[in-house]
Amino acid sequence: MTSLWYILYSLAVFILIFWGGTWVIHLLAIGYAKYRLHRKVQLLPNENSFPGVTILKPLMGVDPNLFSNLETFFTMNYPLYEIHFCIEDESDPAIMVVKRLQDKYPHVTSRIFTGGADVGVNPKINNMHPGYKAANYSLILISDSGIRMKNDTLLDMVNHMTDDTALVHQMPFTCDREGFAGTLEKVYFGTAQARIYLAADLLSVNCHTGMSALMKKSLIDEVGGIEAFSCYLAEDFFFAKSLTDRGWRIAVSSQPAWQNSGLCEVKSFQARLRRWVKLRTAMLPLTMLFEPLSECLVLGACASWAVSFIFNWDPLLFYLVHILVWFFCDWILLSIVQNGTLPFNKFDFVIGWLFREVSSPYLFLNALWNPTIRWRSRMYRLKWGGIAEEYKV
Numbered sequence: 237m238t239s240l241w242y243i244l245y246s247l248a249v250f251i252l253i254f255w256g257g258t259w260v261i262h263l264l265a266i267g268y269a270k271y272r273l274h275r276k277v278q279l280l281p282n283e284n285s286f287p288g289v290t291i292l293k294p295l296m297g298v299d300p301n302l303f304s305n306l307e308t309f310f311t312m313n314y315p316l317y318e319i320h321f322c323i324e325d326e327s328d329p330a331i332m333v334v335k336r337l338q339d340k341y342p343h344v345t346s347r348i349f350t351g352g353a354d355v356g357v358n359p360k361i362n363n364m365h366p367g368y369k370a371a372n373y374s375l376i377l378i379s380d381s382g383i384r385m386k387n388d389t390l391l392d393m394v395n396h397m398t399d400d401t402a403l404v405h406q407m408p409f410t411c412d413r414e415g416f417a418g419t420l421e422k423v424y425f426g427t428a429q430a431r432i433y434l435a436a437d438l439l440s441v442n443c444h445t446g447m448s449a450l451m452k453k454s455l456i457d458e459v460g461g462i463e464a465f466s467c468y469l470a471e472d473f474f475f476a477k478s479l480t481d482r483g484w485r486i487a488v489s490s491q492p493a494w495q496n497s498g499l500c501e502v503k504s505f506q507a508r509l510r511r512w513v514k515l516r517t518a519m520l521p522l523t524m525l526f527e528p529l530s531e532c533l534v535l536g537a538c539a540s541w542a543v544s545f546i547f548n549w550d551p552l553l554f555y556l557v558h559i560l561v562w563f564f565c566d567w568i569l570l571s572i573v574q575n576g577t578l579p580f581n582k583f584d585f586v587i588g589w590l591f592r593e594v595s596s597p598y599l600f601l602n603a604l605w606n607p608t609i610r611w612r613s614r615m616y617r618l619k620w621g622g623i624a625e626e627y628k629v
């Protein structure tokens with residue numbers, strides 16, 4: 237009996253320490269977001285001092301926003317860059333979209349690479365490989381198909397590329413999009429993900445998500461080029477790991493990544509989140525415990541039990557206050573990340589927030605239950621450590 241009491245007591249103490257840690261993370265994320273995000277970019281002082289950038293754009297298929305998203309890459313205020321569009325399938329309609337833009341902006345240097353390569357399992361790396369090999373500049377920007385740039389986004393990223401920095405990445409966020417799925421994505425990226433992403437960057441924990449990442453090419457070539465990472469599906473995490481293992485800094489730029497894919501549905505968004513859970517748990521198995529425990533509703537329930545066990549406090553009242561304060565912290569963080577008027581009202585936020593909080597533990601368990609990963613047209617399985625193999629049925 238006494239030993240069971242000690243076990244429960246220790247568990248309650250552990251939960252309360254973890255609970256306290258998550259509030260520190262809330263505060264760090266809010267403070268760091270305020271300090272780091274949306275800083276004004278200096279104007280170009282001297283065009284010659286800016287390094288050239290090769291932008292790799294892996295494309296696969298067309299969505300209603302593709303043309304206007306890609307157009308933002310042709311209108312950036314940066315003196316020296318080229319765009320390498322990488323399109324695996326030679327009959328992909330994305331080729332026509334790119335050609336229309338090339339005709340509209342003939343003064344911007346851009347090329348189309350079709351066919352991809354077969355250097356490993358990761359299809360994004362296979363697709364980008366020919367474009368990477370033909371890169372002419374010292375900086376590489378890997379930018380996913382749904383990303384939108386502001387005029388000064390590239391300049392902002394380059395400004396963060398200091399001498400001891402090897403990789404500058406944008407924190408994922410989303411453009412204002414209509415409908416519940418648009419709200420849900422904005423709520424997720426501006427609250428749960430932004431909190432961890434910002435706290436991780438502040439504490440130099442690798443949390444790099446590679447939808448928009450500027451890298452020093454020579455440092456990637458030093459370890460064998462992008463093909464050296466093609467055995468992983470989460471090539472982004474391993475790019476950053478390889479660089480930090482060699483003593484380099486990675487940094488978040490002040491503008492978040494404006495995702496604006498024309499496909500905006502709850503179902504596809506949840507499938508994407510499940511795919512990411514599978515990547516994380518294979519690479520970092522400890523997240524299997526800490527990730528569900530760091531969710532508002534799960535942690536609140538555990539902490540309510542712990543305070544009633546140790547201090548005899550009312551667990552229900554504690555749970556309600558916990559949820560309310562968490563909710564307000566999330567609202568504050570989202571408002572800072574958005575840096576302007578949100579495209580939905582407070583009621584929509586409550587619904588989106590509750591939906592995310594309730595569905596997230598379920599999505600997590602669901603992802604663990606089925607380890608097969610579907611990414612666009614292919615299926616994969618991951619080994620512990622993150623090595624991937626294609627799964628053919």
Ligand SMILES: CCCCCCCC/C=C\CCCCCCCC(=O)N[C@@H](CO)[C@H](O)/C=C/CCCCCCCCCCCCC
Nearest residue numbers: 257258432435436441443444445446470473512526527530
């Ligand atoms: C005392 C509190 C401890 C809190 C532990 C928190 C556990 C992690 C909770 C949520 C994980 C959210 C991760 C957000 C971004 C990940 C998006 C993603 O999966 N991207 C993949 C695909 O592009 C990519 O390959 C993976 C990137 C790295 C993921 C690393 C996840 C672990 C982060 C742990 C950070 C802890 C920070 C706080 C430090 C005390």
Ligand SMILES: O=c1ccn([C@@H]2O[C@H](COP(=O)(O)OP(=O)(O)O[C@H]3OC[C@@H](O)[C@H](O)[C@H]3O)[C@@H](O)[C@H]2O)c(=O)[nH]1
Nearest residue numbers: 294295296359360363380381446447469470471472612
């Ligand atoms: O088979 C594929 C799949 C994807 N891609 C390209 O890879 C990019 C990212 O694809 P998606 O938008 O489907 O996937 P995500 O946004 O979830 O990607 C994210 O998670 C997985 C990581 O490897 C990526 O670096 C990260 O951005 C797109 O530009 C897409 O065109 C390919 O070129 N081939």
